[in-house]
Amino acid sequence: MAVEILMPALSPTMEEGTLAKWLVKEGDVVKSGQVMAEIETDKATMEFEAVDEGIVGKILIAEGTAGVKVNTPIAILVEEGESADAAPAPAKAAAPVAAAAAPVAAVAAAPAPAAPKADGARVFASPLARRIAHEKGLDLTKVTGSGPHGRIVRADVEGAKPVAAAPVAAAAAAPAKAAPAAMPTGPATETVLKMYADRKYEEVPLDGMRRTIAARLTEAKQTIPHFYLRREVRLDALMAFREQLNKGLESRGVKLSVNDFIIKACAMALQAVPNANAVWAGDRMLKLKPSDVAVAVAVEGGLFTPVLRDADQKSLSALSAEMKDLAARAKSKKLAPHEYQGGSFAISNLGMMGVENxxxxxxxxxxxxxAVGAGLKKPVVLKDGTLGVATVMSMTLSVDHRVIDGALGAELLKVIVEYLENPMAMLA
Incomplete structure (x- = not known):
């Protein structure tokens, strides 16, 4: 049976991608688990593996094609002696970015039924599994997948028994709700273009990463009730302790940064103030047990926030090595989605760029x-009441008031400061 290979959702938030490179050609025999293509999401370039076995009968989307929606047919897989024309024809694909890419011919026919969603989450299934499920009247949300990353494959649905379809029919009969109107994001494009019509400028189209950043941060500022807590921390003890540790680690090629201590301090503070180690989940909060700390990394055209999982349990040298690896792969867009998604807390350090706060x-x-600023020499009042000079760093904690109240946020920031001003406690 000829089946369509669909544009996969390589992360929970992916809606479209760029088919960067085909690693197979028409006529090639592919096996389950074989890498077929490289696909660029909004954050990374990832490999796409075949779920079913067969022969590549037809490639529908050319290399370099951008804006390919998830579940759009990108190729047809056939069996020995079978024609690619036996598969249902795909919907019209997005145009390639490269002008030299060949256009895709559209054939009129209905595409395979889309995978249903359970509680708002996409169900991942192979095209053949979806088609069999549709023919047998199976509810894919009730089927456990045995394929890569829990994907539902042919074997999972062939032996499954159909369930009552009444709830699905009732849901289909229900009137569709109108989509909420898009929130305003500033002047219309036409208005801005007219405003600068007599000035020279270069138009910069938005790539997937920039679009995602714009959408997510607009949503964040419009929907999250931010409040801000500010503290200063004296770094002299930390700087002296860091210098001492780096001397001992020099033979191992390890050099700790101030940022490594900040990550460790935040991770341990989340354990000390567990009620602040939480995320907002729409209609509830999730209070996390591990300290999974995300750290903002600037890359060309945007930023990543790779997550250091169980950061409270790792040594400073282990955190330093992991952070260097994640940052290097973030800059080359080689992070997998699970490496930059999740966590309950993030750090953004602009101090190394001279930003004070x-x-x-x-x-x-x-x-x-x-938000971490630069450590600067400042006049301070010492413990004995005299004036002196200390290295002082400004920090601002941005807090979601739905998750963390003022007193709880103040307690969390207080513990972070205590760890940074008494760095030996982080080795306990």
């Missing part, structure tokens, strides 16, 4: 984000 925007569904 700033307010960071919360990255949903996180409960808070810590």
């Amino acid at each position: 700033f307010d960071a925007v919360i990255n949903p569904p996180h409960g808070a984000i810590l």
